[in-house]
Amino acid sequence: xxxxxxxxxxxxxxxxxxxxxxxxxxxxxxxxxxxxxxxxxxxxxxxxxxxxxxxxxxxxxxxxxxxxxxxxxxxxxxxxxxxxxxxxxxxxxxxxxxxxxxxxxxxxxxxxxxxxxxxxxxxxxxxxxxxxxxxxxxxxxxxxxxxxxxxxxxxxxxxxxxxxxxxxxxxxxxxxxxxxxxxxxxxxxxxxxxxxxxxxxxxxxxxxxxxxxxxxxxxxxxxxxxxxxxxxxxxxxxxxxxxxxxxxxxxxxxxxxxxxxxxxxxxxxxxxxxxxxxxxxxxxxxxxxxxxxxxx
Numbered sequence: 359x360x361x362x363x364x365x366x367x368x369x370x371x372x373x374x375x376x377x378x379x380x381x382x383x384x385x386x387x388x389x390x391x392x393x394x395x396x397x398x399x400x401x402x403x404x405x406x407x408x409x410x411x412x413x414x415x416x417x418x419x420x421x422x423x424x425x426x427x428x429x430x431x432x433x434x435x436x437x438x439x440x441x442x443x444x445x446x447x448x449x450x451x452x453x454x455x456x457x458x459x460x461x462x463x464x465x466x467x468x469x470x471x472x473x474x475x476x477x478x479x480x481x482x483x484x485x486x487x488x489x490x491x492x493x494x495x496x497x498x499x500x501x502x503x504x505x506x507x508x509x510x511x512x513x514x515x516x517x518x519x520x521x522x523x524x525x526x527x528x529x530x531x532x533x534x535x536x537x538x539x540x541x542x543x544x545x546x547x548x549x550x551x552x553x554x555x556x557x558x559x560x561x562x563x564x565x566x567x568x569x570x571x572x573x574x575x576x577x578x579x580x581x582x583x584x585x586x587x588x589x590x591x592x593x594x595x596x597x598x599x600x601x602x603x604x605x606x607x608x609x610x611x612x613x614x615x616x617x618x619x620x621x622x623x624x625x626x627x628x629x630x631x632x633x634x635x636x637x638x639x640x641x642x643x644x645x646x647x648x649x650x651x652x653x654x
Contacts, residue, residue, distance in 0.1 A: 361398040371405040381406045385428050389500040391493065391509060400500060420601045422652060423495050432465070435650045436495075439609075440464055443597065444487040446611050447590045453480045460484055479518045486514050487590065494598035501561055502595065504553055510591050511584050520586060532585040539619065543582035552581045571599045572632055576625040606647070606654050608639035 364382075368375045382390040382397045389400040419435070426436035445460040454477060455463075463469050463484050469476065490513050497506060512529025520526040527533050531549040544552050560566075560574045575596050582588050593610060600607035610618045614635050621632025647654050 360401045362401055364397050364399070367399045367403070373405075385424065385492075385496055389497045391497070418604055419606070419647065419652060419654065420495070420498050420604075423601070427492060427495055435646060435652060437464075438646060440488055440491050442611075443491055443593075443609050444484055446609050447593050448480070448484060448487060449612060450610065450615050451587075451589055453477075453483065455480050455484060464488055479520075482517050483514060486516060486518075489513050490590075490594050491597075494594050495601070498598050498601040502557060502599065504550075504557065507553075507583075507591065507595065510594055511587055514587050514590060526585050531583050534585065536582060536585060538579070538582055538588070539623070541580075541623070543580060549581060549583045553583055556581065566599060566603050568600070568605055568636070569629070569633070571596055571603075571605070572629075572636060573625075574599075576622055576632070579622055606640050606644055608636055608643050610635070610639055611642070614639055 362370070364375050364378045367373075368378045371378065378387075378399070379397065381387050382399065386406040387399055387403050389403055391398055422434075423436045423439065425431075426434045431437070441457070441461045441464050444464070445455070445457045448455070448460075459469060459471070463481065467485075469481060490510055493510060493513060500506065508529050508531075515521065515526075515528045518528075521528050525533055531553070532546050535545050536543060556574065556577050560570070563570055575592050578592050578595070579588060584591065597607045597609075599605075617631065617635040621635050624631045644654060
């Protein structure tokens with residue numbers, strides 16, 4: 359997928375460059391993202407409707423997440439998704455922040471407690487993960503690409519202590535071999551080729567099922583393209599792809615962590631382990647949708 363500049367998009371849509379930047383900043387251009395101070399706008403992005411035009415009522419979960427995000431609505435499904443997805447995914451990777459502390463960072467952009475020491479990376483990665491969730495909501499309908507996946511990793515790890523390590527490639531594929539759970543992963547020189555092949559295989563399927571999304575996730579985690587952060591990036595991708603194909607998404611919570619890891623290891627021999635774990639998590643998320651009276 360190609361991208362246009364603000365100037366090129368303004369010419370295409372017959373708008374001022376200022377209007378295009380405003381639309382991007384307000385999250386109204388699907389798939390647009392910043393690189394530094396420069397907006398990258400997908401060539402196939404649709405021109406936003408004028409704000410004074412009557413809008414249809416949101417009909418999908420993605421519509422509602424985008425509307426609540428844009429309106430900064432608190433207490434809804436967007437709010438809950440941000441906190442629960444961020445807390446659980448970070449907690450699985452060793453973050454010591456509590457659910458309440460995660461919620462407090464999201465709601466107030468501050469953190470405070472007496473007689474308690476916080477790991478700076480835990481706080482930074484929590485704030486960064488909120489931005490990653492916004493990114494997958496904004497880009498849910500776009501095709502999955504290496505560039506998008508690397509951008510997720512860059513946002514997640516930006517400003518952490520890993521940025522100061524010469525051997526750690528933030529926003530790029532790993533430089534050193536690594537293992538996960540005692541299992542070998544792709545060597546650094548193999549990663550680019552394996553990722554291209556995986557994305558070609560996945561994107562070649564016109565309409566994705568939950569099984570396709572899980573299969574991609576397993577293969578992604580086995581490649582383990584980044585030095586660290588692969589699990590969180592992988593789970594963000596699953597959530598994004600569920601939104602894209604109108605599949606109820608899911609959040610792997612702490613009580614399902616061991617079943618989830620077993621499912622990843624046993625996928626080739628028994629796909630039911632991971633599928634059943636994710637379906638149980640999906641049932642939990644369906645309960646949230648029912649509470650907020652959102653159809654699925």
